[in-house]
Amino acid sequence: MRKFVLALVVMALTLTANAQSISLMNLANLTSLNNQQAADDINARKQFKLQSGGEADGFLVETYQTTAPRGKVETIVVGMGYKLASGGILHSVTYTSANPQDAINLMGQAKSINVKQSFHGTDAQDNIYIFDSFLYRMVVRIRLDGSRAVIDISQKQVLVW
Numbered sequence: 001m002r003k004f005v006l007a008l009v010v011m012a013l014t015l016t017a018n019a020q021s022i023s024l025m026n027l028a029n030l031t032s033l034n035n036q037q038a039a040d041d042i043n044a045r046k047q048f049k050l051q052s053g054g055e056a057d058g059f060l061v062e063t064y065q066t067t068a069p070r071g072k073v074e075t076i077v078v079g080m081g082y083k084l085a086s087g088g089i090l091h092s093v094t095y096t097s098a099n100p101q102d103a104i105n106l107m108g109q110a111k112s113i114n115v116k117q118s119f120h121g122t123d124a125q126d127n128i129y130i131f132d133s134f135l136y137r138m139v140v141r142i143r144l145d146g147s148r149a150v151i152d153i154s155q156k157q158v159l160v161w
Helices: 002-018 024-030 035-045 100-112
Strands: 048-056 059-066 074-078 081-083 089-097 116-122 126-132 136-143 149-155
Touching: 024 035, 024 074, 024 089, 024 100, 024 136, 024 149, 035 048, 035 059, 035 074, 048 074, 089 100, 100 126, 100 136, 100 149
Parallel strands: none
Antiparallel strands: 048 059, 059 074, 074 089, 081 089, 089 149, 116 126, 126 136, 136 149
């Protein structure tokens, strides 16, 4: 019985050590926050640290990287967006991981909350998956050689009549 319990504990620790550092819902929620709010949210988790910041296309873009061991490199880029003619801004968040399994886990989370997969294809370097919901579009790119995965989550323009 002790061996069984010990085996369960070891398996749980292994799964926890290999899991991505942020959930899909947390990433999607970051798209609705300004940079300061996003920084507060990310820093509260104590798993990511600000690596760089700068201006790109008129937006303040900030890159956060995991504070975990070197083998577990994940980055989150916040601040990018698209300016609407009405003056509003649709934000996007980019998540990158050196471990494609992290992206696969996040895709599994998308499927579990009934976000529909609208596309699956391949280009010269990546497997590409697109998921759509009423509020968000998620584009997942997983390198064919297994070296990296990138997820872009963008807000959609919602028309209210």
